[in-house]
């Protein structure tokens with residue numbers, strides 16, 4: 001083993017689990033202690049102010065300055081009691097991570113002293129500038145100001161003695177520069193549209209929220225090994241490495257017992273999460289070695305998105321404390337499973353009904369079918385946009401890789417619901433339904449709950465699957481902000497529900513009874529969206545062919561998939577509900593393309609460096625050993641007598657030469673391709689050039705390096721190998 005690898009392994013042997021014991025056995029004793037949730041707000045606020053704030057949150061209303069001042073001073077008192085010295089507006093810029101800029105609570109006084117101060121003005125709005133964050137050209141330097149504005153619907157929290165206030169981030173001209181602003185608008189749109197539709201079934205509904213439960217997958221790697229891999233440090237994934245002889249073939253990691261050091265890390269992570277009010281409930285080993293998952297109890301979607309962003313942050317921090325690095329990349333290792341973030345999504349009414357849970361009576365079941373079928377149609381109509389919302393340089397390696405859903409968007413509903421939909425499609429007569437027919441239909445539908453109880457067939461290969469009382473969108477990448485896909489889903493469903501209301505009302509106006517109008521409309525929708533329904537194996541070759549016959553798109557290449565942002569149907573949908581203006585949409589499209597380009601650019605640079613400065617010198621060293629050896633052999637064992645004595649070495653010398661020159665040639669070509677690409681002005685064309693002409697080199701060069709890994713003396717190989725990265729913990 002090379003000295004770098006030996007040093008890393010030696011460090012590894014000194015590791016012990018770092019056990020952190022929470023102050024109490026009971027989570028309820030410390031859950032949410034670092035958050036300024038509604039409960040806390042109620043305790044700290046005068047009751048009038050609390051009622052006003054609560055009402056504003058529930059009704060998407062405005063919080064006036066007096067109440068904001070009250071909240072600010074309550075927050076300050078609460079935070080300072082907990083030792084906070086600073087506050088920050090915490091937001092989700094379009095670089096995918098979270099941003100913060102801390103300010104101390106104190107203000108100077110005239111006599112040179114300071115006093116602690118935090119007003120409603122500072123709570124509501126800040127101007128962090130932050131002009132280097134991506135804006136897609138929205139912020140010209142002369143009007144570069146960016147503003148953050150308080151989002152009262154998500155809880156403030158304390159991290160590292162800093163009060164963090166969730167905010168949206170907008171430009172001087174009011175354009176959204178973050179993920180949260182469009183998400184909030186989509187939640188509003190969904191609320192409005194869903195309430196209207198609920199009124200067909202229940203007049204008491206006055207609010208519908210979208211619920212999200214994410215499942216976060218990640219890898220852990222020891223920090224000593226991590227630092228010995230410049231590719232992991234700089235790109236979050238390995239750009240080379242031959243497959244380990246054994247990796248996940250035996251499925252012996254999945255759901256296995258959690259290694260001690262990892263378990264200590266998870267408990268510590270959970271402790272931090274609980275104090276921050278993130279309700280992590282599930283933890284387990286995932287399929288690939290050193291891959292894990294955690295999942296919370298679902299929450300209101302905006303809160304859940306914030307909690308996921310916070311979790312990713314906390315996870316990285318806690319991992320460091322345990323001498324691990326958490327890899328959130330969608331595909332850190334070639335040849336073994338990558339990481340996703342399933343988004344479990346549903347809608348919940350203020351009356352406590354999960355709109356995607358089959359009911360117990362024919363009436364509630366009709367409501368269930370209404371929301372189910374409208375969601376299916378929304379996905380059918382906006383499948384390309386949904387895909388665009390989750391495509392990225394990292395996710396490109398995962399989607400369609402026979403480990404994650406394919407790049408074909410389809411919907412799985414299970415055997416029983418398939419039958420229900422089929423029956424519904426066939427049964428509704430075009431004329432007026434007889435009471436008998438109606439009862440029969442309702443009774444049939446009334447059977448759903450019992451059947452679903454034991455509906456355990458969960459097609460893991462489907463990108464969008466109904467799992468009993470929610471849909472699970474599985475194409476989301478592990479490193480992503482869930483807000484982007486959730487925004488698209490919410491607004492697509494909102495739009496669909498509004499269309500449904502229009503269609504049903506039109507039939508009612510023409511004299512049709514309500515139930516019948518609903519049935520009729522749903523039936524039309526089933527027929528319209530049928531092609532998106534697929535129950536079979538999504539990984540199979542046949543599905544690709546079948547999907548293409550059905551006219552479903554299969555786009556796994558990012559620059560192509562991203563085009564869906566700008567199609568007339570996407571622009572219509574997103575502008576109609578003011579989710580994004582055309583300007584904002586174009587900006588986002590460009591940011592995504594730029595991000596894609598930069599990721600490949602960085603990877604190409606790192607790979608070039610590793611190849612030329614790490615791998616090639618190593619293989620030359622080894623080749624020289626072999627050459628010396630051959631020469632020596634020839635001296636002591638004259639060729640005439642032992643013709644084959646150096647045969648193996650000679651063969652290796654030749655192979656090394658071949659791979660070496662191919663690698664060097666391709667590194668040069670790759671650099672030239674980058675030079676050409678970087679001169680292209682048009683952002684889309686540049687990204688396409690990177691995708692088509694730079695990215696392929698990453699795989700090609702790697703292939704030869706991985707071959708060399710098998711030839712070169714293990715003692716010389718400079719980078720930790722896959723077996724070391726994925727099996728040591």
Ligand code: ADP
Nearest residue numbers: 211212213214282295296297298344345346470
């Ligand atoms: P699995 O891996 O079997 O899909 P998990 O328990 O890991 O299941 O995760 C399921 C996630 O779905 C959890 O976060 C859970 O809270 C969430 N979930 C359950 N019901 C709903 C719902 N109505 N809306 C949104 N998410 C939900």
Ligand code: MG
Nearest residue numbers: 215342344472
């Ligand atoms: Mg799941």
